[in-house]
Amino acid sequence: MPADLLATPDLLRSVFRRHAAGVAVITARGDAGPVGFTATSLASVSAEPPMLSFGVGTGSSSWPAIAAADHVGVHILGEHQQELAATFARSGADRFAPPTAWHEGPQGVPVLDGVLAWLVGRVVTRVPAGDHRIVIAEVVLGDPTGTGRPLLYHQGRFNRLRD
Numbered sequence: 001m002p003a004d005l006l007a008t009p010d011l012l013r014s015v016f017r018r019h020a021a022g023v024a025v026i027t028a029r030g031d032a033g034p035v036g037f038t039a040t041s042l043a044s045v046s047a048e049p050p051m052l053s054f055g056v057g058t059g060s061s062s063w064p065a066i067a068a069a070d071h072v073g074v075h076i077l078g079e080h081q082q083e084l085a086a087t088f089a090r091s092g093a094d095r096f097a098p099p100t101a102w103h104e105g106p107q108g109v110p111v112l113d114g115v116l117a118w119l120v121g122r123v124v125t126r127v128p129a130g131d132h133r134i135v136i137a138e139v140v141l142g143d144p145t146g147t148g149r150p151l152l153y154h155q156g157r158f159n160r161l162r163d
Helices: 007-017 063-068 080-088
Strands: 023-029 031-040 043-047 050-057 071-076 102-104 110-112 118-130 130-144 151-154 157-160
Touching: 007 110, 023 050, 023 063, 023 080, 023 110, 031 050, 031 110, 043 071, 050 063, 050 118, 063 130, 071 110, 071 130, 080 157, 110 118
Parallel strands: none
Antiparallel strands: 023 031, 023 071, 043 050, 050 130, 071 118, 102 110, 118 130, 151 157
């Protein structure tokens, strides 16, 4: 088998760069204040009960708070929020400083303003998966009424939907 077809981290990254994904920001309340990160690994898990999942790297600055959190916020970003997505993806950024607009929501979870939709979930479990953990949360409430079109991530860039 050719070496460039063997399973490696680079192969996985290359393949998933071709997979367009919606962009979400995951938030939680940490001991030192709110934390959050941009995620493209968000998935619906179950309708009854309503559950979702997302992946988080154990080396990320948000992991300690996510590891201890009882509840998390999940925010679906709109195409007008490319800069917000970049802020939450940037290592070392003060993600909750202006111009980020947010408020403390249910269960103390940071809720971002102006998103297409948001959910608060009660963490059910964290499943080890290599250098990540898959967090599974049961949705307790949310708001799907934001306006606009979704932000996408493809080929290493944030993109807009095309008709």
